[in-house]
Amino acid sequence: MVDRTSALNKIMSLLKYIGRRIVSAIPTLILITFLSFGLLYITPGGPVEALAGIFGTQEQKERIRQELGLNDPLHVQYLRWVGGVLSGDFGEMIVMAPGTPIAEMLRKPLLATFWLTIAGALIALTLGLAIGALSAIKPNSWLDSLSRVISIATYSVPDFWLAIILLFVFGVIFRYRWAISGQIDFSRNIVFSLQSLILPAIALGLAKAGIVARITRGELFDVQNKSFIQFERIMGLPRWVVIKDMLHNGILPIVTVLGYTIGLIFRGTFLVEVVFGVPGIGLFLVRAAKTQEYALLQTLVLCIGSVFILINLLTDILYGVLDPRVRS
Amino acid sequence: MGDKLVVLGAVIVLVFLGIAIFGPQFAPYDFAQQFRASPGELLPISVMSTTATGERLLLGSDALGRDMLSRLIYGTRTTLVISISSVLLATILAIVLGSLTGYLEGSLFDEIVMRLIDALLTFPGILLAVILVAAWGTQGIEIGPVTTTPEMTIVFALVFTFTPRLTRTMRGSTIPQAHRAYIKAAQLMGMPAWRIVAFELAPNCLTAVIIQSTTYLGLAVFSTAGLGFLGLGPAEPQPELGKILARTQEYFLNRQFWHIFIPGFTISLLVFAFSVLGDGIRNVLDPEYRFEKADV
Amino acid sequence: MTALIEAESVKRYYSNASWLQRLLFLGGSEIQAVDGVTLRIEKGEIVGLVGESGCGKTTLGWLLAGLEQPTEGAVRFKGRSLGNIDAETRKKVQLLFQYPRESLNPRHNVRTILSYPIRKMGHTATADITARIHSLLEAVGLSARYADRYSFQLSGGELQRVALARTLALEPEFIVCDEPTSAVDMNVKVQILKLLSDISREKGISLLFISHDLSAVRFIADRICVMYLGKIVEQAPAQQLFDHPCHPYTMALLDAIADIDPNAIRKASLHGQPPSPMAPPAGCRFHPRCAYTEQVGTICWERGPALQPLSTDHLVRCFLYPEVSQDPDRKQ
Numbered sequence A: 001m002v003d004r005t006s007a008l009n010k011i012m013s014l015l016k017y018i019g020r021r022i023v024s025a026i027p028t029l030i031l032i033t034f035l036s037f038g039l040l041y042i043t044p045g046g047p048v049e050a051l052a053g054i055f056g057t058q059e060q061k062e063r064i065r066q067e068l069g070l071n072d073p074l075h076v077q078y079l080r081w082v083g084g085v086l087s088g089d090f091g092e093m094i095v096m097a098p099g100t101p102i103a104e105m106l107r108k109p110l111l112a113t114f115w116l117t118i119a120g121a122l123i124a125l126t127l128g129l130a131i132g133a134l135s136a137i138k139p140n141s142w143l144d145s146l147s148r149v150i151s152i153a154t155y156s157v158p159d160f161w162l163a164i165i166l167l168f169v170f171g172v173i174f175r176y177r178w179a180i181s182g183q184i185d186f187s188r189n190i191v192f193s194l195q196s197l198i199l200p201a202i203a204l205g206l207a208k209a210g211i212v213a214r215i216t217r218g219e220l221f222d223v224q225n226k227s228f229i230q231f232e233r234i235m236g237l238p239r240w241v242v243i244k245d246m247l248h249n250g251i252l253p254i255v256t257v258l259g260y261t262i263g264l265i266f267r268g269t270f271l272v273e274v275v276f277g278v279p280g281i282g283l284f285l286v287r288a289a290k291t292q293e294y295a296l297l298q299t300l301v302l303c304i305g306s307v308f309i310l311i312n313l314l315t316d317i318l319y320g321v322l323d324p325r326v327r328s
Numbered sequence B: 001m002g003d004k005l006v007v008l009g010a011v012i013v014l015v016f017l018g019i020a021i022f023g024p025q026f027a028p029y030d031f032a033q034q035f036r037a038s039p040g041e042l043l044p045i046s047v048m049s050t051t052a053t054g055e056r057l058l059l060g061s062d063a064l065g066r067d068m069l070s071r072l073i074y075g076t077r078t079t080l081v082i083s084i085s086s087v088l089l090a091t092i093l094a095i096v097l098g099s100l101t102g103y104l105e106g107s108l109f110d111e112i113v114m115r116l117i118d119a120l121l122t123f124p125g126i127l128l129a130v131i132l133v134a135a136w137g138t139q140g141i142e143i144g145p146v147t148t149t150p151e152m153t154i155v156f157a158l159v160f161t162f163t164p165r166l167t168r169t170m171r172g173s174t175i176p177q178a179h180r181a182y183i184k185a186a187q188l189m190g191m192p193a194w195r196i197v198a199f200e201l202a203p204n205c206l207t208a209v210i211i212q213s214t215t216y217l218g219l220a221v222f223s224t225a226g227l228g229f230l231g232l233g234p235a236e237p238q239p240e241l242g243k244i245l246a247r248t249q250e251y252f253l254n255r256q257f258w259h260i261f262i263p264g265f266t267i268s269l270l271v272f273a274f275s276v277l278g279d280g281i282r283n284v285l286d287p288e289y290r291f292e293k294a295d296v
Numbered sequence C: 001m002t003a004l005i006e007a008e009s010v011k012r013y014y015s016n017a018s019w020l021q022r023l024l025f026l027g028g029s030e031i032q033a034v035d036g037v038t039l040r041i042e043k044g045e046i047v048g049l050v051g052e053s054g055c056g057k058t059t060l061g062w063l064l065a066g067l068e069q070p071t072e073g074a075v076r077f078k079g080r081s082l083g084n085i086d087a088e089t090r091k092k093v094q095l096l097f098q099y100p101r102e103s104l105n106p107r108h109n110v111r112t113i114l115s116y117p118i119r120k121m122g123h124t125a126t127a128d129i130t131a132r133i134h135s136l137l138e139a140v141g142l143s144a145r146y147a148d149r150y151s152f153q154l155s156g157g158e159l160q161r162v163a164l165a166r167t168l169a170l171e172p173e174f175i176v177c178d179e180p181t182s183a184v185d186m187n188v189k190v191q192i193l194k195l196l197s198d199i200s201r202e203k204g205i206s207l208l209f210i211s212h213d214l215s216a217v218r219f220i221a222d223r224i225c226v227m228y229l230g231k232i233v234e235q236a237p238a239q240q241l242f243d244h245p246c247h248p249y250t251m252a253l254l255d256a257i258a259d260i261d262p263n264a265i266r267k268a269s270l271h272g273q274p275p276s277p278m279a280p281p282a283g284c285r286f287h288p289r290c291a292y293t294e295q296v297g298t299i300c301w302e303r304g305p306a307l308q309p310l311s312t313d314h315l316v317r318c319f320l321y322p323e324v325s326q327d328p329d330r331k332q
Helices: A002-042 A046-052 A058-068 A074-086 A102-137 A142-156 A159-173 A177-181 A190-224 A227-234 A239-249 A251-276 A281-291 A294-322 B002-026 B068-103 B108-121 B127-136 B150-178 B181-188 B193-204 B206-229 B241-254 B257-285 C019-023 C057-065 C110-120 C126-139 C144-148 C156-169 C186-203 C214-220 C238-243 C248-258
Strands: B036-038 C005-015 C030-041 C046-050 C072-077 C093-096 C174-178 C206-211 C223-228 C231-237 C308-311 C314-316
Touching (some): A002 A074, A002 A294, A046 A058, A102 A142, A102 A190, A102 A251, A159 A251, A177 A190, A251 A294, A251 B127, B002 B068, B002 B257, B068 B108, B068 B150, B068 B241, B150 B193, B206 B241, B241 B257, C046 C057, C046 C214, C057 C206, C110 C156, C126 C156, C156 C186, C206 C214, C214 C238, C214 C248, C231 C238, C231 C248
Parallel strands (some): C046 C206, C046 C223
Antiparallel strands (some): C005 C072, C223 C231, C231 C314
16 A cells, blocks of 8 residues: 555656656747747848749749738747647748648658668667777776777767768679668668668768767766775675676666767768768758758758757656656 | 877877968969860879879869869868867857856846757757758858858858857856855956956856867867768868868769778868867866766 | 944845746745844944854845845945945945955956056056055055965965955945954964954944954954844943853853863853754744743743843843833834
């Protein structure tokens, strides 16, 4: 009976914590909408020129002017825009695919980027956690030095360059068709998509593994120096017991690393997507930037901002689930 | 091993600074000059090619027949100028904003600036720069009588990217100082707030932000090259390392690995040298530092 | 006659609520650092303020120096409220900080530190400034060589002298000395106390000397206020307070010094720590530690006593003494 109420209390405190986290994310989200909305107004030509683009006809410009209601006060324009976004209306494409609603075009790139992020994060985490943990267990050993060299090397190499080299080696020299396709679309051809995913994911994962390793080492190093672990060492407990206890206490740092790596990889995807021609958010963003497709750019800013808020939120919540101390 | 790495980093940085400053003196050709193998035919892309008029190009030419070595030298110059000036400007801005918000901690001004910074920090790395360059375009903007150059647009975008975190650092080191008695003493003497911040407070809070900005130089090179690589760099024919690297994809089918290797390697070397040097400076100034995720 | 500086039932409460909470009237918890203090200081007078750490004596000092704004009540300098006084008059009220090393900018040398207030006083020519620096240094007993030293090159006593020189540069009429001798050795302490009292007598500067060190206060002060948890509990001329302490708390404090003398008779002792100012005890704030509560009765925790005169210049806040009914301070 007592156990049940205490369990209930635990769940309640957890729910409260999650609620608080979600509420505290709202101001940031609102500021992101400001940024995204404001993007049109900081353009050199003003919103109409921006939305219509270089190829916009007089007719299109007139319609945009009407839709935006440029004579209304700014806050009315903003609220109208937010209203549109909330009902799934992000505006229309003008340059890249004239007349197509942006909402329709978003699903596939989001999915492609999602898979690429997951695959890249898997590689970065596998390598990074392994190297980081090994060097944390034996600091200042040759292993630690080696991992440090690897970390610095991968930290210095830009992911887009790594991507080009991989593309060159596998696509140009070995002539693997899958290597250069970039077609990640699991609704069409699963095997081919998986193959296409390999090289971009490796480029991303390798380039970020060094940073992940350094953070892992730092986080685990702290755990290791906690007094009870030192105590277990001095007492001469078997090494596997020590490592097990370290990992048990290292789970929080690892969650930190996890959340951070996903953010890092997501951020890196767009350069790699450009190299491999993966039709993801990044390629979309760069194309929107180059063609000055502002409505799309606005939408993407909102999307990317929301994704980062979501990643931070999920990390925080996971933190709260694992460690009751952070809840208060 | 650490010390040797730092020395190596310092040497590489010095060499690159030399290239950036004296590049125009020893670059063999103009970066925009197009060479031809024979009249009407551009130079083939290869190492050590000779032109119709007898010039020997050490690293060959790019797809438009321009001397690769000269473009690399000028490109390094562009990349370094953009990176260093953006970090410098961002640091100055951060010192001003950070010391003001730190001194006025808890005020409405502080609250607004910090919320804004939180929102900007949601777009980490060079994403924010990409978005801003996209919004402003790379053609240059007319602001009154002045027209900005594309390089300036990039610098602005990068300043926006770096300032938020540097400001946080500066604010963080200002707050404890702002509560110290010598600041109270200055207030008691009737010293105006601007003078307190500029002459009493800020000079005592600079260490952390300077450490952080040196570690940001590597990131700045990375971001500048990244923007250039995405086609959001300086306009043609101005060379920039990221732009040169992006164009190497045009030679893929010629299988000139050398050409793909060199620009990317140059970028990596610069990032490497700056990060190692930054780490070294930090270790000297702040021996208790631990690597943090905020540094990337 | 109006006093040079006076505090009229000033209160200073600290709240830990953020600006948003304050905006929505959601108060956090409150600390009553200073809770209704009335104090007058005449020209040239040296008033000592004693109490345990955390009793609010530093806050009271800062209120009188204008470094803090009172939550309620007013601080007046020459009859005008310190909150809205002109900058020129404002400078006449100064404060000497507890830790001189903290109060001097570590990046500036003595010359730079002294130049600003000198310039503020209208001396702008370089030769003029140098001459002023030398005369100020001389006034606090330092040679001209000290002008080019930095704070890390100076000892605690020298630092406090430099801080005093900086204060004197503004030609103040009232200086709050916030435990200026707590960070120095015994012999230096005596020198600084002597310097402070000489300067005060010589230039007619009033001092509020804050300290937990009764011997220092006895040495320098004309009049002494004893503070306990935000309230003044006893106020009397220095000699009289030491000869005839009336409040149990004052007795306990004096007894604590007497403890060093093995022949002294223990009159009252002070046990435990002072209660938290966040939740002061009901009734008389001193009753949980008071040796006389049993003797006086339940009234001690039912309501708080008022500060009332025993004689013309001796005030005490205790039920040990018969209440005077028409006391204006009663409401508190």
